[in-house]
Amino acid sequence: MKQIQKNDKIAVSLVGTLDNGTVFETIDELDPLIIQLGDEGTPKPIQRILLGMQAGEMRKVHLEPEEGSYGIRRSDLIQEIPKTQFTSKIEPKIGLIISMNVETAGVNHQVPATIVELKEDSILIDYNHPLAGHPLNYEITVIEINAS
Numbered sequence: 001m002k003q004i005q006k007n008d009k010i011a012v013s014l015v016g017t018l019d020n021g022t023v024f025e026t027i028d029e030l031d032p033l034i035i036q037l038g039d040e041g042t043p044k045p046i047q048r049i050l051l052g053m054q055a056g057e058m059r060k061v062h063l064e065p066e067e068g069s070y071g072i073r074r075s076d077l078i079q080e081i082p083k084t085q086f087t088s089k090i091e092p093k094i095g096l097i098i099s100m101n102v103e104t105a106g107v108n109h110q111v112p113a114t115i116v117e118l119k120e121d122s123i124l125i126d127y128n129h130p131l132a133g134h135p136l137n138y139e140i141t142v143i144e145i146n147a148s
Helices: 044-050
Strands: 009-018 023-027 033-036 058-063 078-082 097-104 107-118 122-126 136-145
Touching (some): 044 058
Antiparallel strands (some): 009 033, 058 136, 078 122, 097 107, 107 122
16 A cells, blocks of 8 residues: 655645644545645644555644744734724724734735733734644544645
8 A cells, every 4th residue: 555755745634632632623534635745834743744654544743832833922923002003993802813914024914913911001912823832733644645
C-alpha cells in the first residue's frame, strides 16, 4: 500500500482540540482538507507525522504554541484605545470581537480584535488570534494520497 512521501498531495480529515478538550476545528471526510506536503501553510510537525502514513491511517499530534499556525501570544498586539474612537452603535463588552482598521506598509486592512478590558476612558483590545498561545492537538486521518 502507498505511503505518503515528500511533495505528495493528500486529502485528510481532522479534529483539532485544546488541551481541555474544547474542539476548535473539525474537517470531515466528506469535505476533506487538501494538503501539499512541503507547502509552507502546513506546520512542520504535522507534515512530519504525515510522512509514511497510508490511506485510512490515523495519528495524533500535539503542537506547542510556537509550532502551530497561531504562534505565541504577543503583548505588543494588545493596545489601549480611547473610548471616543468607538461609535455609539457599538456597545463595548469584554469578549466582543470587533473589526479594526490597521495600516501596514501604507495599506489599510480590516482585522479582528477582541475587547479584553474596559477602563473609564479607554478600551484594551487584543489583536492576537484567539488560539495564539494555546497548545493544539490534532487527530488526523489520511483519506487519499495524491488527491486532486
